[in-house]
Amino acid sequence: MNLSSLGEREVIDRIWEIVGKKENYDDCVYLDRGNYYQLITTDFVGEGTHFMDNWNARKIGRFFATINLSDIAAMGGEPEIFMASMFFPKRMDLGFLEDFMKGMLEILNDFNVPYKGGDLKESRIIGFSGIAIGKVEKERIMLRNAINKGEGVYITGELGKQAAGYFLWKNGIEEGADYILDVYPRIREGREISKIARACMDLSDGLASAVVFMRNANYGLDIDFNSLPIHKLAYEVSEDYDIPLEYLATGFGGEYELVYTSPKKIFGKEIGVVDEEIGIWKDGNKIKGEGYAHFSKALDKA
């Protein structure tokens, strides 16, 4: 059986079955270090999956650092160091690597996170696997499922810009790529949110995936679609290419904004409430879909 007939979540479940025990894993691994948790996360971006080799390398570098730091942000933490395992084909131009590094360092420098090295290898494709290590005070850690009934659901930023960029790019409009890569780590927001909120995750795979993960046995996110902050580009792309706005805003992801539940708003916009009516609802109907999953699509036309 090949991976595409299973999909990402089943493959992950199978991996944990083989391991025999699911470890403390949320947006990051978290390790008890006495009075704080150490946070460790890794995120891979590869040619053909996340970018093409003719895209702007500086922006790819910014994107790469962002999506790694974003997992630290989602748990309320502060990043401490960054490392990267980088692999390239021989054919690659040194200028691409230099621009990539500059972009990556721009983001790291914004948060005073030192780059500590990593691994450099030859490969058939260009790929980067990042490691971000950070920390969070024990009482401020935010977990995906630490929701409480009656809390509001909030989101930083807007939805659907990256999805819109993807479909623009797929339709031959090169600037679409820049929208896909235009993300920023919500570290500062995450630090503030963690003073009050206990449940949070980042939108790597879309708001619909937050509904899947941010729940417990009885309660979950009850989201009103009409209250969502949707980027204007998503409206345009939805109309121009006849793609459902619901899919662009909730099913694709890549925004790397934070969704959190809290007794009160700290940043962003209220989009729902924690209760038994779990789902994203539009005019009384539940929107289908569970967010982005790998092995179902990619940039490559396979």
Place this chain on the structure above:
Amino acid sequence: MNLSSLGEREVIDRIWEIVGKKENYDDCVYLDRGNYYQLITTDFVGEGTHFMDNWNARKIGRFFATINLSDIAAMGGEPEIFMASMFFPKRMDLGFLEDFMKGMLEILNDFNVPYKGGDLKESRIIGFSGIAIGKVEKERIMLRNAINKGEGVYITGELGKQAAGYFLWKNGIEEGADYILDVYPRIREGREISKIARACMDLSDGLASAVVFMRNANYGLDIDFNSLPIHKLAYEVSEDYDIPLEYLATGFGGEYELVYTSPKKIFGKEIGVVDEEIGIWKDGNKIKGEGYAHFSKALDKA
């Protein structure tokens, strides 16, 4: 300018130039945590560079865990946790992933290192990027250049088996692949060695690369080629395929044995001394070469 015209070490130098400051980096990154150093390392293995997709997946998994833990061993440390960023094409069979995981876990279980998860993504090729995190008492850390004049140079295990395996495989003998993958992390040896020795590194890129890195302004490794413990397969391959034994034993690497300098032998075999006559010498002549460097060769026939 493309990467193959520069070579791995120049590319790494260029990266540190862009970063502006070279961080504490040896076989691992090491971070001051009060009474100990935290050790962090990452190593990538990819299809076409380190293995082919028709090789034994369980052995690839063992190899992958080994080369990551090996960097902890080289600094005298104990591994604490392991993570992996894994990426696969859709076409990949679930059985390959399962066998890979089993092999990886065999090695981790030997050292009671829990697998803590990581990242799973779609990609054009199969690749794995590992993260090993460990610790070492401050007084027991071993660094590549912490050599002292007059110390002996020692090596665990034998040289050239993996190089021999590579050339067998290149010449159509499939079992060669098993020799390439047959490595084991020298964690227990590293712990013992670190009670006495201060300088150590692992042989990922060959003994000749240890000569490049294990030195200071005045002193380095003075190694007698005739004293080297060379695997019998290297002698056979050298003869059968007319490849210099010196290259197989010192220029290729992949053994993941430990080389260390010490006032006395702890494990393995004495192969030289720390003094001003830096190099690997055979019958009065210095052997050429500085060990394996990426972007100069790989499994792919490019």
